[in-house]
């Protein structure tokens with residue numbers, strides 16, 4: 333008679349949640365591989381720099397679960413990379429990690445985008461759905477006979493204070509450290525000049541097999557699409573845009589310029605409504621960071 337393999341011992345739901353450091357990035361990548369997520373090493377490296385990575389050890393080695401919390405002052409924490417190894421699923425580890433992040437960060441609001449797998453857990457700990465986020469990918473293609481949009485130009489070091497001021501107004505919580513880091517982490521960072529200062533800014537960064545266009549902050553859709561078009565044209569090849577259903581004009585623009593909608597996630601918030609003026613926030617840096 334063939335013997336059944338022994339199931340792995342489960343970590344206790346009271347197993348300690350501990351802060352991980354960047355040396356444990358390979359263990360995070362192994363865990364993401366377990367859930368068939370891509371090998372996003374640059375993204376993880378940035379998350380370790382700007383966020384707090386928490387994990388629970390697996391009794392058979394490596395990590396049983398992980399979550400990333402990126403805090404912007406006392407206003408907003410972006411939650412991301414919530415992962416529990418398949419063999420330890422549905423035993424309370426996800427909830428334990430999330431409760432740890434909520435209790436530890438204590439910001440007015442928490443935000444995330446949820447896969448279908450993650451959403452039931454988030455609802456149970458008090459997140460509410462506020463919208464949908466669509467992942468668009470493709471190679472940018474200008475539309476024929478399109479009127480020229482506002483001119484964009486590469487950002488200069490001297491633009492940074494204006495970029496940070498506009499971002500603080502729109503995002504409603506300080507992303508200074510992240511935006512400063514993007515100046516070198518990213519491939520390109522552009523601004524549009526307006527009569528009273530900058531009318532918008534946008535950046536892009538290289539992930540495993542595409543260039544992510546974000547963040548894009550702009551006074552209106554015309555400025556946002558000018559930034560996205562120039563960033564995507566400059567990047568060449570496959571690009572990714574994370575677009576929310578609250579921006580239907582931008583969804584139409586993306587579809588008309590070479591992008592196709594892929595997976596959908598739910599935009600979820602815990603605590604107070606998100607601060608700032610989100611009508612001028614067109615794409616996040618990445619969904620993991622807001």
Ligand SMILES: CC(C)(COP(=O)(O)OP(=O)(O)OC[C@H]1O[C@@H](n2cnc3c(N)ncnc32)[C@H](O)[C@@H]1OP(=O)(O)O)[C@@H](O)C(=O)NCCC(=O)NCCS
Nearest residue numbers: 414415416421422423424425426427446447449450452453
């Ligand atoms: C989502 C994920 C992190 C959940 O982790 P987990 O450790 O299995 O979740 P828990 O056992 O702590 O579940 C917490 C609660 O949510 C419920 N729940 C969790 N996943 C569920 C699912 N897929 N469907 C229905 N309920 C679910 C549990 O029943 C539990 O409720 P209860 O405490 O009232 O019984 C895990 O399934 C995972 O890693 N999935 C793949 C990666 C992923 O999609 N992550 C989410 C990214 S947004």
